[in-house]
Amino acid sequence: MDWTNPHYRSNAQFDGINPSLHTPISPDGRPVIGERYTLAARQGVAVVLRQGERLQLINPHGSQVCDLWAFCADGLHEFMSMEHVRAQLSRTVPRAGDPLCTNRRRPILTLLDDSSPGVHDTLIAACDLPRYRSLGVPHYHDNCSDNLRLALAAIGRHTQEVPAPFNVWMNNPVDGDGNIGWLPPVSQPGDSISLRAEMDAVLVMSACPQDVVPVNGADCVPRELAFCVHMATA
Numbered sequence: 001m002d003w004t005n006p007h008y009r010s011n012a013q014f015d016g017i018n019p020s021l022h023t024p025i026s027p028d029g030r031p032v033i034g035e036r037y038t039l040a041a042r043q044g045v046a047v048v049l050r051q052g053e054r055l056q057l058i059n060p061h062g063s064q065v066c067d068l069w070a071f072c073a074d075g076l077h078e079f080m081s082m083e084h085v086r087a088q089l090s091r092t093v094p095r096a097g098d099p100l101c102t103n104r105r106r107p108i109l110t111l112l113d114d115s116s117p118g119v120h121d122t123l124i125a126a127c128d129l130p131r132y133r134s135l136g137v138p139h140y141h142d143n144c145s146d147n148l149r150l151a152l153a154a155i156g157r158h159t160q161e162v163p164a165p166f167n168v169w170m171n172n173p174v175d176g177d178g179n180i181g182w183l184p185p186v187s188q189p190g191d192s193i194s195l196r197a198e199m200d201a202v203l204v205m206s207a208c209p210q211d212v213v214p215v216n217g218a219d220c221v222p223r224e225l226a227f228c229v230h231m232a233t234a
């Protein structure tokens, strides 16, 4: 099949390649429990969690946004869905203790803890190559959509679509007139959130490579993230 023909092109196809394709944490995405991993700036990674396990996502510099997705391990057509989460919670941003549901309205994660001020985004689509084109970038630019596709491919999985991500630490306030702002994160160095898997799930994190709009700090420098998976507790 000619994948360059737009007629045949699937949204699962990446627009370019970066090291996310070749640097999985393991061949099947299973983590070493308790090990602290670094997610390099501008890259993505997939982590397979079993029900009850907890992911701690850490912002070492405080200024970095993480695009986060969660898919049912049994079939990636079911995934954490921001529009369903907002309807279930009747608010735009989840808080500690909130369940995060799928497009089938089943809980897939629970946001357990949040040491940051709780400013996150559920409204903005993942960045992608057309987004950078629209911002005037003429060449290939790392992007969260490709990081999702590449990180899944690195563990032998793929998704047909790029769901709206949970944009952890992204600061896009909506004013009373409905206008959306694009501001640096208010999180501090070392802030973290913890999420519990409510079913076996494939999580994907992208250290957003946005360096045109100041969502990753006023200096527009994307930086690394860190994460650790903890065992299920009774």
Ligand SMILES: [Zn+2]
Pocket: 067, 126, 127, 143, 144, 145, 207, 208, 209, 210
């Ligand atoms: Zn991004």
